[in-house]
Amino acid sequence: MNINWYPGHMTKAKRQMQEDIRLIDLIIELVDARVPLSSRNPDIDQLGMNKARLILLNKADLADDRQNERWKEYFQEKGFHVVKVDSRNGAGIKAIQAVIQEACKEKIERDRRRGIKNRPIRAMVAGIPNVGKSTFINTFAGKACAKTGNKPGVTKGKQWIRLNKGVELLDTPGILWPKFEDPDTGKKLAFVGSIKDDILNMEELSLELIGFLREYYPGVIHKRYDVQEEGRDVEILEAIAKVRGCLKKGEELDYGKASGILFDDFRSGKLGRITVEWPPVKEEKA
Ligand code: GDP
DSSP, rough: OOOOOOHHHHHHHHHHHHHHTOSSSSEEEETTSTTTTTTTTTTHHHTTTTSSEEEEEEEGGGHHHHHHHHHHHHHHHHTTEEEEEEETTBTTTTHHHHHHHTTTTHHHHHHHHTTTOSOEEEEEEEEEESSSSSHHHHHTTTTEEEEOOOTTOOOSEEEEEETTTTTEEEEEEEEEOOOSSHHHHHHHHHHHHOOOGGGGOHHHHHHHHHHHHHHHHTTTHHHHHHHOOOSSHHHHHHHHHHHHOOOOOOOOOHHHHHHHHHHHHHHHHTOOOOOOOOOOOOOOOE
């Protein structure tokens, strides 16, 4: 798969993150619950050394909840605080405030020992494009909060969103770039729509998705489209094109259109809650 990222953007984003990270106590890192590793950039661990860390399994509403729980445990074992959220609907958002306090316990205690009272916890949101950063900030900050920081007309300085319980959130999220070390990562990100479709061959990708669904979530294609899950992947795409009346001029089946329908349904949850990657299986102790 040929994916182009623009090194210029990446370098700029990284420099911005490095700058912003100096101002904060806590990193709220969003990952896509359907692809928690592929949607992560482990560089954040280096960038965020010595900071309190919270991972949000965002879009948890679209992911298999059994796997959500396994991922939660996986990241908790690595020392992260973890909350499952649906930023669009607000599910899980309420739990975050308490977890922030817990994640920043040491800072709060340190301040207390030094006699510093009411210094807010400063946090920033980070994640790869399309993971839901803006949606999360809007939902989390809600309507009640006030922006602090610079006044209109003053260009320098950061905007902080003041939340209750002594938390201030940087209003611009840190942008991380996906890391394509594993060749499967690009494919998984494409499945969930985190890579622009126009640079990919959607028909080819839809065959991969069909193969994945048949193997790991048997029955979902049948349930949605009333087609048999037998034969080759391309025959299933053909069957979907037929039942959905995807035709080009001259009665020829339109596979591109069928692929589009399949991806829209998958990404919007109409095929059900589906997780695309699982946490590595733990070694059994002898
Ligand atoms: P950003 O690029 O990281 O700021 O991502 P956005 O906030 O723009 O979100 C990208 C897309 O994901 C939008 O279409 C959102 O509506 C959608 N989205 C964000 N969070 C969630 C979520 O928790 N669940 C679902 N189903 N969709 C979400």
